[in-house]
Amino acid sequence: MARKALGLTDLRPGQLAAMTALAEGRDTLVVMPTGSGKSAIYQVPALLLRGPTLVVSPLIALQRDQVEALRSHDEDAVSLDAGTRAGKRTAAFESLREGETEFFFCAPEQLARPDVIQELAAAAPSLMVVDEAHCVSAWGHDFRPDYLRLGSVAQALGRPVIAALTATAAPPVRAEIAERLSMREHVEIVQGFDRPNISLEVRRMLDDPAPEIVTAVTAEPMPGIVYTASRKQTVRLSGLLSEAGVSAAAYHAGLRRAERDEVHGRFMAGELDVVVATNAFGMGIDKPDVRFVFHAEIPGSPDSYYQEIGRAGRDGQAAKALLFYRPEDLALQRYFTGGVPDPETLARVAEAVAESGSGSDRRGLRERTGLSPRRLTALLDLLERAGAVRLGARRVAPVPGAPGPREAADLARGLAERRRDVERTRLEMMRRYAETDDCRRRFLLGYFGEELAAACGNCDTCRAGTADRPQESGPFPMHAQVEHQAWGPGQVIQRGEDRVTVLFEEAGYRELHLDAVLEQHLLRETPP
Structure with a gap:
């Protein structure tokens, strides 16, 4: 089937298992590096399942590329976005109703429209694909509130099989993806995170x-990417590189769409040596010959860092990831994670939902609260997790017997504060990466739940000779389930000579000195 329909001559590790699970009607979460064939994972079973396939992707350019690729293999595919003209929109829905379209691509924002939900529900999709699925997770490095409604969207569409795809997701991100999408007894396929051809420094x-x-x-x-934390720095650094004779351009979310598209297109076509960018640049970039990814400041988490350096060396050839680290830059990242919603705004949203009685659509709530769609969605998510509202694909309704608006606001704010605190533990893990004298690759892979038995030999600490340490033995080995007196259950993700790092379900990432743990009986191992 794969060879006949899509021209695939062989399958990569993990692809067959994922395809088989989806073809059998099982929800499947797939974590594989970009370039490892995640698209084929859903395209092959889609042709075996009766009914069309909905593909939710945040990138219009990537949607169009995939539509063109499918059409080149004589597969019917269409995409829908905010810029789609009325005539093309009508034609897309007609082909869907007539059963002529197998693949229907759209951004999550489109699924906030009742007419889109109505048309898709009538078509009864058999498979719903959530691309860049880490965007659904508040634990993730690229959290997007528009993804939060996808679980209820799946229910409104008759609950098709769900395929969640992402390139990078640490264990808590994977758990939250499954929870948010209401995946049922799902299959989880995680294909190795290691990119040994990328030198770390x-x-x-x-x-x-x-x-x-x-x-x-x-x-x-060349070519390469330089990431920086601010829009101002993208302009400054690209200017300095241009003065040095490098063909460079700035990229950030403040540029007009046409300007961003031009920079993206020139880089992909080989007309630019370097793009200096904020993290707005990169998702969906599949340029195989990127030789380096540099970071001018420390990123907010190992999740975002690993996703960004993973854009280098996709052709398998040698590439370089270099982080320029100043401890004072940590303060900027702490600032980015410092905001929590004020209780007055949360209470106003909770009160607007409560006053709606049987429920309200999001447009009506935006009009009553004066909030942007993105802001409103994020606050509604917090209120839902506080038990005050119920989010449907089309309407938001109060929960009978729920706490009043003020109490719900306090509960929601508490959840936001916990999320902020967890984010800061991830930043602390990024600091540890920058300051460790152990093998940097071993540190990163451990963060993602993967064990590297020996030092990699391709990072600066390995070259300096500080990373060559034996495997540690004793209590609290890698992946051990543990419980802390105050922080509750967790899992060991790093085990050093004198310290242990645990990912706690409630408290995030914590590094503990082993002597103190043993002397004060802070941890106990629990059955898996």
């Missing part, structure tokens, strides 16, 4: 790293 900086960044870029083979 950290440079500790005391002053402005810009001059060293320019020097480092000019010494590397």
Whole structure:
């Protein structure tokens, strides 16, 4: 089937297991690096399941690329976005109703429209694919509130089989994806995170790293990406690189769509050597010959860092990931994670839902609260988790017997504060990565729940000879289930000579000194 329909000559590790699970009607969560064939995972079983396939993707450009690729194999596919003209929109729904379209692509924002839900429900899709599924998770590095309604959308469409696909997801992200999408006894396929061809390096900086960044870029083979935390820095660094004779351009969310598309297109076509960007650049970038990814400041988590450096060396050839680390830059990332909604705004939203009686649509709530769609969706999610509202694909309704608006607001704010605190534990893990003298690859893979038995030999600490340590033995080995007196249950993800790192279900990532743990009996191992 794969060879005949899509021209595949062989399958990569994990593909067959995922295809088989979906073809058997089982919800499936797939974590595989970009370029490992995640699209084929849903395209093959889609042709075996009766009914069309809905593919939810946040990137219009990527949707169009996949539509063109499917059409090149004579498969009927259409995409729908906010810019689709009325005539094409009507034709897309007609082909869906007539059973002529097998693959229907759209962004999650489109699924907030009642007419889209109505048309899709009538077509009774057999498979719902959630691409970039980490966007559904508040634990994830690219959380997008528009993804929050996808679980209720699946119910409104008759609950098709769900395929959730992502390139990078640590254990808590995977757990939240499954929960948010209401996946049923799902199959989880995680294909190795290791990218051994990428050399890892950290440079500790005391002053402005810009001059060293320019020097480092000019010494590397092109093309490459430089990530920075602010829009202002993208302009500054791209200007300095241009002055040094490098063909460089800035990319950030503040540019007009046409400007962003131009930079993206020139980079993909090989007309730019370097893009200096915020994290707005990269999702869906599948350029195989990127030779380096540099970070001008420390990112907010190992999740985002690993996703971004994973854009280098997709052709399997040698590539480089270099982080310029200044401890004071941690303060900027703490600022980014510091915001929690004020209780007055939360109470206003809860009160608007309560006053609606049998429920209200999101447009009506936006009009009554004066909030943007994105902001409203995020607050409704918190209120739902506090037990005050019920989110449907089309309407938001109060929960009978739920706490009043003020109490619901306090509960929701508490959840937001916990989310912030967990985010900060992830930033602490990023600091540990930057400052460790152990093998950096072993540290990153451990964070994602994967064990690297020996030092990798392809990072700066390995080259310096500080990472060659034996495997640790004794209590609390890797992946051990444990319980802390205050923080509750968790899992060991790092085990060093004198410390242990645990991912707690409620408290996030915590690093504990082993002597204190043993002396004070802070942890106990529990049955898996």
